[in-house]
Amino acid sequence: MRPQGIVAAGHPETARVAAAILSEGGTAVDAALAAMCAATVVEPALCSLGGGGFLMVLPATGGQAGQPVVFDFFAQTPIIKRPETAIDFSSVHADFGGARQEFHIGLGAIATPGVVKGLFAAHRHLGRLPLTALVAPAAALARQGVPVSPVQADIITIITAILGATPAARALFASPARPAALIGAGEVLRLPALADALETLAIEGEDLFYRGEIGQRLVQDCAAHGGHLTLADLKAYRCEVRRPLVREAFGARILLNPPPSMGGLLIAFALALIEALRPEDLGFGSGAYLKALAETMRVTNQARIEHALHAQPAETVAEAMLAPDLLARYRAEILGRPATARGTTHVSAIDRWGTAASLSLSNGEGSAYVIPGTDIMLNNMLGEEDLAPAGFHHWPVDTRLGSMMAPTIAQTSSGALIALGTGGANRIRSAILQVLLNLLVFRMSVADAVAAPRLHGEGDAIAIEPGYTEGAVAALTAAFPQTRRWASQSMFFGGVHAARRHRDGSVEGVGDDRRGGAVAFG
DSSP, X not given: OOOOOXXXXXXXXXXXXXXXXXHTTOOHHHHHHHHHHHHHHHOTTTOOTBSEEEEEEEOOSSTTTTOOEEEEOOOBOOSSOOOXXXXXXXXXXXXXXXXXXXXXXXXXXXXXXXXXXXXHHHHHHHOOSOHHHHHHHHHHHHHHOEEOOHHXXXXXXXXXXXXXXXXXXXXXXXXSSSTTOBOOTTOEEOOHHHHHHHHHHHHHOTHHHHTSHXXXXXXXXXXXXXXXXXXXXXXXXXXXXXXXXXXXXXXXXEEEOOTTSSHHHHHHHHHHHHHTXXXXXXXXXXXXXXHHHHHHHHHHHHHHHHTTGGGSOHHHHHHXXXXXXXXXXXXXXXXXXXXXXXXXXXXEEEOTTSOEEEEEEEBTBOOSOEXXXXXXXXXXXXXXXXXXXXXXXXXXXXXXXXXXXXXEEEEETTSOEEEEEOOBGGGHHHHHHHHHHHHHTSOOOHHHHHHSOOEEEETTEEEEOSOSOHHHHHHHHHHOTEEEEOSSOOGGGOOOEEEEEOTTSOEEEEOOGGGTOEEEEO
């Protein structure tokens, strides 16, 4: 039997499309790009051609074999900043069931989108199959329609205020059977204009979006109705090709998303901290282990704030943050204490030749602006509090935004190859950290590593899923009195979609149930 490829993704159709590309002789990169297009159709509350993302690839064959690369096609701030009084920028509240969160939407919240540039750049560099073949399955899904999954329906419910904020957004997500309601679980979502846009882009090229009819309509609406974007922004946008941040930890070589994005750097920092605490001696799920995790998260966040990572040059921030003396200082703080994430989706693909691709996509929560005639909702990255540490409207112009997205690839000493990533805003780094520890330290299967309960810490406040012993949770609560127990596993703790290829060519993987994930083989 020939070696198999594997895909783990946030929706069964996303995984199925990508696995079919593998079966047709495509590479992991081809599969990831086909999944990217499919996800904009079947996971539209999380990603869009109007958003941004990152693709990490570790090629196994060809002239670039063994040379990892990151395609950074995240959003860019506009070149010109219009006065606050001249922009369309409003606040809405999302209902998370017991908690409400404020978001900002409108044309003034849109940053320059990068998904289309990323699609074409990655295909030029590492694609094998024709782009038309990679786009075709997504276009077919958009045209014929796909039942809305329970997870997508839950997300739509949470961001109802955004999706109902404009007539175009309401029309895009309207229930086909219930007047005035947004689409619900099991109802079929059809996006025929998106199907046309995908097919036309594949034939005519990326300039259709960045210089042609689609981009022209976007910037005309921005000029007329309060957006920052101009045609100069679209023409100037580039997909940046970077080398990953590489760290050795727990006997593995771990490839992480590099600066200017912060997610990978913070995971590297946390790994360096917790490795010194010898989690293998503490035991998975013990009170001591939970406290070590919580302390690592607290100190990592403290370091992020104290060193104002968002304001440091991308060229030097990793070296400074991972300097031995700085790590030693924060390790000492942990050891000295008494012994007492938003709209993102992810695809992990590994092909039969051993190339791994790890793709993370986000549209924020969406701006509620839809480019007429395309079914493409633009991002609201300029309205994301996490991406605006200096405050809204105070972003530097013409600058690649940072992100917590952290597509990750790991090579183990046993010869295994792991691709993983997650959505979840500031929970991304804690989810990936814990799944990596489960795989590398506690030697779990991929399914068990992802299904295991998680916790997340913000300062002294800890959120924890069920599944740990009462004694362990009591020990954690004694050290962190602001520990909140969740009644069930939740998408709040991320949705890690992971795949592993062993030295013998066998594969395993899982899509996280927390976010409706799925796995497929090809």
